[in-house]
């Protein structure tokens with residue numbers, strides 16, 4: 001009873017309007033207006049970061065998804081992140097996935113590692129929560145091959161400033177091969193995704209695709 005009252009008292013997870021529903025999952029945390037904006041499939045990311053071959057998201061960061069991600073990450077709403085993970089898993093799962101995202105095409109699934117500061121500040125790692133749902137739905141084990149830092153800067157080998165900036169930010173713990181799928185919560189400037197993709201490629205990956213909840217750049221709806 002008290003749990004129910006507390007749930008009703010929280011308001012919409014995206015805009016804080018009153019929520020009048022008893023629905024389960026993410027729908028139950030949204031007001032009527034925000035519920036209409038829930039994505040119905042994965043969108044292609046049209047402005048891809050360097051070293052990323054293909055990318056998909058649930059939608060643009062500017063709308064409902066940005067509101068939900070901010071509420072989840074800065075308001076400590078782990079429940080909302082788990083719901084977003086479920087939604088991502090639903091649309092990326094075997095029955096609904098776009099052709100390029102068929103999970104059997106990938107040799108490995110990995111996430112952008114969180115920095116220790118971000119992890120400690122929040123008490124949880126948003127990307128870890130998202131991918132926990134995802135790996136279950138895709139039946140693909142997550143390989144934590146990437147780590148932050150630890151790589152010596154190879155400035156002497158880089159030809160472009162861009163490359164020099166991202167090289168060595170992330171490194172792979174082991175050698176990898178084939179096609180890899182990188183998972184993150186949001187794509188903004190693309191610098192982090194580029195750095196992770198470069199680390200995977202330098203360790204042997206042939207291609208790197210990206211799956212995020214929301215993208216700040218161009219997206220093409222299904």
Ligand SMILES: [Zn+2]
Nearest residue numbers: 012015031034
């Ligand atoms: Zn709302």
